[in-house]
Amino acid sequence: MEKHYHIVTYGCQMNVHDSERIAGMLSELGYTSCDSMEDADIVVFNTCCIRENAENHAYGNIGMLKKLKAARRDMIIAVGGCMPQQIGKADILHKKFPYVDIIFGTHNLDRLKDYILAKRGRKKAVIEIQEKEGEVKEGEHPLRTSYPNAWINITYGCNNFCSYCIVPYVRGRERSRRSENVIAEARSLIADGYKELTLLGQNVNSYANGTDDIRFPEMLERIAAIDGKFRLRFMTSHPKDFSEELAKAIASNPKICRCVHLPVQSGSDRILKAMNRKYTSADYLKKIEILKKYVPDCAVTTDLIVGFPGETDEDFKDTLKLVKEVGFASAFTFVYSKREGTVAAEMPDQIPEEVSKARIMELVELVNSLTREHSAKYVGKTCEILCEGFDEKRGLFLGRDEFGRMGYFESDKNVIGEFVNLRVDEANGVSLMGKLV
Numbered sequence: 001m002e003k004h005y006h007i008v009t010y011g012c013q014m015n016v017h018d019s020e021r022i023a024g025m026l027s028e029l030g031y032t033s034c035d036s037m038e039d040a041d042i043v044v045f046n047t048c049c050i051r052e053n054a055e056n057h058a059y060g061n062i063g064m065l066k067k068l069k070a071a072r073r074d075m076i077i078a079v080g081g082c083m084p085q086q087i088g089k090a091d092i093l094h095k096k097f098p099y100v101d102i103i104f105g106t107h108n109l110d111r112l113k114d115y116i117l118a119k120r121g122r123k124k125a126v127i128e129i130q131e132k133e134g135e136v137k138e139g140e141h142p143l144r145t146s147y148p149n150a151w152i153n154i155t156y157g158c159n160n161f162c163s164y165c166i167v168p169y170v171r172g173r174e175r176s177r178r179s180e181n182v183i184a185e186a187r188s189l190i191a192d193g194y195k196e197l198t199l200l201g202q203n204v205n206s207y208a209n210g211t212d213d214i215r216f217p218e219m220l221e222r223i224a225a226i227d228g229k230f231r232l233r234f235m236t237s238h239p240k241d242f243s244e245e246l247a248k249a250i251a252s253n254p255k256i257c258r259c260v261h262l263p264v265q266s267g268s269d270r271i272l273k274a275m276n277r278k279y280t281s282a283d284y285l286k287k288i289e290i291l292k293k294y295v296p297d298c299a300v301t302t303d304l305i306v307g308f309p310g311e312t313d314e315d316f317k318d319t320l321k322l323v324k325e326v327g328f329a330s331a332f333t334f335v336y337s338k339r340e341g342t343v344a345a346e347m348p349d350q351i352p353e354e355v356s357k358a359r360i361m362e363l364v365e366l367v368n369s370l371t372r373e374h375s376a377k378y379v380g381k382t383c384e385i386l387c388e389g390f391d392e393k394r395g396l397f398l399g400r401d402e403f404g405r406m407g408y409f410e411s412d413k414n415v416i417g418e419f420v421n422l423r424v425d426e427a428n429g430v431s432l433m434g435k436l437v
């Protein structure tokens with residue numbers, strides 16, 4: 001009888017790609033993918049703990065499996081990723097959900113296969129968290145699910161310790177893959193027909209720092225030099241490490257997309273310092289100026305946090321001011337969430353929820369108006385879209401242009417994985433509607 005797996009993924013692109021690695025392992029064990037938990041012989045939750053609500057989602061969904069597991073005792077439930085990697089969390093998870101069979105962290109994700117085999121032969125749960133990050137792994141066989149895009153990790157972990165952030169604690173210190181391995185992977189993905197490569201790291205700009213390997217801009221150039229029509233994206237860039245060389249690389253290689261995600265977090269110098277971001281708002285604006293000097297039409301997107309401990313109305317106004325000044329193409333906005341174990345969790349003046357809520361509403365309104373402005377500029381123009389999927393609900397194909405804007409359109413034939421030209425008739429907030437020409 002065929003065995004099936006179902007993976008539930010929370011969090012960032014790193015986790016999305018980790019789930020592809022998990023899928024690769026499960027398929028080596030003979031499992032095939034299925035769309036629902038009810039049909040699955042193994043359900044894997046690949047969790048995130050960046051904010052409290054990410055954890056709550058996972059808690060809710062793992063809790064819902066209790067009934068299913070009671071009815072189907074042979075079903076295996078595994079919980080892995082960033083959430084159990086937090087100190088003491090695996091035990092909490094085990095107590096809360098005694099029916100979970102396997103609990104693993106981020107540093108031992110590659111051993112899931114062993115844990116499944118071990119679990120098949122015993123009643124007791126397999127709980128294993130590896131405290132330290134290991135060496136960078138090569139030679140895995142992820143089962144990719146995001147064609148025509150392919151995710152490629154270039155670094156793992158993070159050294160920045162922004163005071164609010166849990167990532168350095170659950171992903172370990174920054175490690176870079178060797179450039180020859182990254183470039184070989186890129187080459188083979190292009191040969192396999194992928195049309196977009198996205199290089200992943202918490203701070204891609206510090207790639208290979210302190211080693212004898214090439215720097216990030218050169219890595220981009222070498223990948224862009226691979227034959228074939230494809231797009232090259234990367235995320236995320238930390239403003240403190242964003243360099244003029246990177247702006248030049250984007251300017252001189254048409255395959256590198258003209259969109260940069262450069263999280264600023266706050267526009268207040270006082271708050272930026274307390275966040276340990278290592279730049280001021282003036283430094284940030286200077287980086288934008290350098291980028292625009294070389295790539296005038298580059299779309300810049302960002303992440304913003306409101307309600308960081310001690311944030312005053314003045315600090316918040318500085319954020320609004322900076323957002324207007326840069327004119328972001330779009331932005332992710334977050335209410336600060338206290339993460340146990342981080343420096344900011346111990347700071348005085350945690351901001352009351354109602355204050356943060358009012359601030360985020362004002363910020364979202366501003367960001368939405370900027371997004372609409374950007375989209376409106378497209379109306380009547382034609383842009384090149386890489387079709388990446390079909391939206392079942394809307395009955396439309398969709399894909400992005402090189403600035404990262406999402407376009408929707410009708411097509412008689414399946415054009416997923418193809419570059420198409422879209423004449424934009426209408427802009428709806430963050431997305432565009434048009435006709436193929």
Ligand code: SAH
Nearest residue numbers: 164165202236263303304334335336337339
């Ligand atoms: N490495 C990336 C971001 C990774 S996390 C970078 O440094 O830019 C993605 C975003 O989540 C962050 O940019 C930040 O805006 C947000 N974030 C991280 N920790 C948070 C917290 N404790 N509360 C609210 N938002 C948070």
Ligand code: SF4
Nearest residue numbers: 158160161162165167
């Ligand atoms: Fe977190 Fe800062 Fe590292 Fe980004 S750079 S992952 S926000 S610690």
Ligand code: F3S
Nearest residue numbers: 011012048049050082
């Ligand atoms: Fe979440 Fe871990 Fe990514 S905490 S945002 S899944 S690195």
